[in-house]
Each structure stands twice: as C-alpha cells, then as structure tokens.
Amino acid sequence: MTNNYDLGKIETVELRKIWPHEALDFTKWLAEDENLQLLGDTIGTELELIEIESSVGSFNVDIFANEVGTSRKVIIENQLEDTNHDHLGKIITYASGKDAEIIVWIVARARDEHRQAIEWLNQHTDNNFGFFLIEIQLWKIGDSKAAPRFHIVEQPNEWTKMIKLSAELTETERVKLSYWTQYNEIAKRNPEFLQLFNPQKPSKDHWTTLRCGTSDYHIALLIDTQKKCIGIEFYVPDNKEIGHRAIAAKEQFEECLCLEARPFDAKKASGLRFYKSGYDIKGNSEKWPEYIEEQIKWAISMRYLINSLDL
Known part of the structure; x- marks a missing residue:
C-alpha cells in the first residue's frame, strides 16, 4: 500500500x-x-x-x-x-x-x-x-x-559553572540557588508558562526575572529567606509613564493576584511589589514545589493582566 x-x-x-x-x-x-x-x-x-x-x-x-x-x-x-x-x-x-x-x-x-x-x-x-x-x-x-x-x-x-559557583557561596546563597534551580525545572514542565515566558537560568539572587517581550518592564519572582515570604513584582526600570499607570491600576493587580500591592516609585525604577508571608524557604525545602507552583500561577495571571491593560 x-x-x-x-x-x-x-x-x-x-x-x-x-x-x-x-x-x-x-x-x-x-x-x-x-x-x-x-x-x-x-x-x-x-x-x-x-x-x-x-x-x-x-x-x-x-x-x-x-x-x-x-x-x-x-x-x-x-x-x-x-x-x-x-x-x-x-x-x-x-x-x-x-x-x-x-x-x-x-x-x-x-x-x-x-x-x-x-x-x-x-x-x-x-x-x-x-x-x-x-x-x-x-x-x-x-x-x-x-x-x-x-x-x-x-x-x-551551566552544570559545571553551577558546581563552581555553589562552592563559593554562603549558606543562604546556596539555598537561593537551589530554590531557583528547582523553580527552573518545574517551570519548564508547565506548557502555559512556557508560552508566555522563558525562565532565566538559576542564580544566587533573591529574584528571578521573567521577560515580557519588551525592555520597558519585566516581571520578577521574589523570595525573602529572612522574613519567610515569597513574592512577585511588576518592575519598570526607567519608564515613569508605564510605572505610574501600573501604580494607578494597583487595585486591578490586587484583585487579579489576591495579594496586597506595595507600590514603589524611586528615582528611576517604579512599579508594584506583592509578598505573601508564612513561607519558610530555608527550613522547608520539601514544600518548595508548592511555593513555586503558586508563584508560577501569579506570573501567568500578571502577564495576562498586563496584556489586558496594554502597558
């Protein structure tokens, strides 16, 4: 045949x-x-x-x-x-x-x-x-x-670089690196997330950046090991018009994320930060997947909201 x-x-x-x-x-x-x-x-x-x-x-x-x-x-x-x-x-x-x-x-x-x-x-x-x-x-x-x-x-x-980097870090920095490494693995298994974002490689920082197709602003996922909280932010490096429009729409962001907004308006940067407490990063690594899944949901929701607001 x-x-x-x-x-x-x-x-x-x-x-x-x-x-x-x-x-x-x-x-x-x-x-x-x-x-x-x-x-x-x-x-x-x-x-x-x-x-x-x-x-x-x-x-x-x-x-x-x-x-x-x-x-x-x-x-x-x-x-x-x-x-x-x-x-x-x-x-x-x-x-x-x-x-x-x-x-x-x-x-x-x-x-x-x-x-x-x-x-x-x-x-x-x-x-x-x-x-x-x-x-x-x-x-x-x-x-x-x-x-x-x-x-x-x-x-x-990256694997070799990460091993070398880990040996040079403090205990807290190693925790952050491990958290963002696990985040990277989980994010890459989420099809909806991957349609919107390309996860940044893991780092020792308290944030990881999510690009939105423009240099005017980006989304960042946040962790605070001391205050035991996780968060997300809409960050505008130096475009005050966009930053102020986002701040003016903070109630829409709050409704979208079910989180309280913390507006910031520095000399250059502006935007909105959101934190949720009760997340022990250092002492609760077995719950990291739950924390990460929640942050991924926030990121997806925020991206859709940003698009609807035409920021």
Whole structure:
C-alpha cells in the first residue's frame, strides 16, 4: 500500500544571497528587535541593543548590547564565513574593551579548533562569563521564504559553572540557588508558562526575572529567606509613564493576584511589589514545589493582566 504524503524538502540557502554584506546587511538585520529577540531566545536571555559598530579603540564590535534584568554587557561579533584566528582574537579584545560578560560569535561554519577554543574559555573563566559560538543558517521548503536558524555549537556548561559557583557561596546563597534551580525545572514542565515566558537560568539572587517581550518592564519572582515570604513584582526600570499607570491600576493587580500591592516609585525604577508571608524557604525545602507552583500561577495571571491593560 502506497501512502501519498504531500511533504516538502528542507533546503539550505546561501547566506550571502540574503545578506550580501556582513556589516550593511546581516548586522543591521540582527540589530532589529525581533531578530535580537530570536538570538536571545536561543541563548536563554533577553538582549537590549546599545549600538551597532560600537567603538573599541581603533576597532568596532558589530553589536554592543545589555542583558535585560542584569545589565550585563554583551558583545556580538558576526562572521559570514568559516571561523578564523583573527576573529577569535577580536572577540577577546572586544570583550575586554567593553567589559562584556556575555560573548557571542556568530559564524557561517565553526572550525573544530575554534570550537575547542571557545569550550576552553568557558571551562577556564569564572561564573560571570559566557562564550557562545553559533552558526547562522537559512532554511526554506520549496518556494517558501528563507527562515533563519541559530545553531549553538558551543556554550557555557551551566552544570559545571553551577558546581563552581555553589562552592563559593554562603549558606543562604546556596539555598537561593537551589530554590531557583528547582523553580527552573518545574517551570519548564508547565506548557502555559512556557508560552508566555522563558525562565532565566538559576542564580544566587533573591529574584528571578521573567521577560515580557519588551525592555520597558519585566516581571520578577521574589523570595525573602529572612522574613519567610515569597513574592512577585511588576518592575519598570526607567519608564515613569508605564510605572505610574501600573501604580494607578494597583487595585486591578490586587484583585487579579489576591495579594496586597506595595507600590514603589524611586528615582528611576517604579512599579508594584506583592509578598505573601508564612513561607519558610530555608527550613522547608520539601514544600518548595508548592511555593513555586503558586508563584508560577501569579506570573501567568500578571502577564495576562498586563496584556489586558496594554502597558
């Protein structure tokens, strides 16, 4: 019996057919918000453009950016050809000149010796640094438009970095790291959550950031090990108009979350914080999944409310 399935064949597209010039075409394309977001989704972070062709002494790095939520500096160097020693040297020079902690090298094809070099850098730098070697590909099916795909060739080994980090932490910091590690695992099993958010990698901080598709604001989940409470916040870094609109809508936030709002309006940042007490993080690790599930529900509800308010 013959099955007639109408299937297409995936074909690769020559990069230079779409981006003839690396700086004038590819770098400008990548710097657009939606494309920078695509790259950020690939490496697990949210990127905010600072400038293209950013000066480093007598040289220029293709893209200079921030990691949203941490303000860690990011450099992105593009090479629409095979990797070479020249560009390997450039990314180290640019990282030093820009004090960058996230280094992204995008190439047409990664040679094995350069993959090994990036792997070595990730193994021998401290926990704050991350080197990514990424191949950019273009695919199409039949007469469809070419679609970009970022393929990670080399990236930080988060498990190894986490072990190294844990050894350097205080007891309280280790508790926070463990809590957010478990949160990350639980969040990635929640389909509705994953449609709205991309969980941030675990950290030793008292918060974890949830990006909302804009650099104007984000949601953060909170824990306070001393006061034994968990929380959530709507955080606006420096857009007072949005921050004040959120504060004006605090009753709607309260009704949505069934929590009491604590508005804040600092010199730059503004927004709303919500806490719920009676959650012993340090002494009750077996109940962490319950705590985390509650925070995930808050995050989903807040995201829907934000969308309805058009903030």
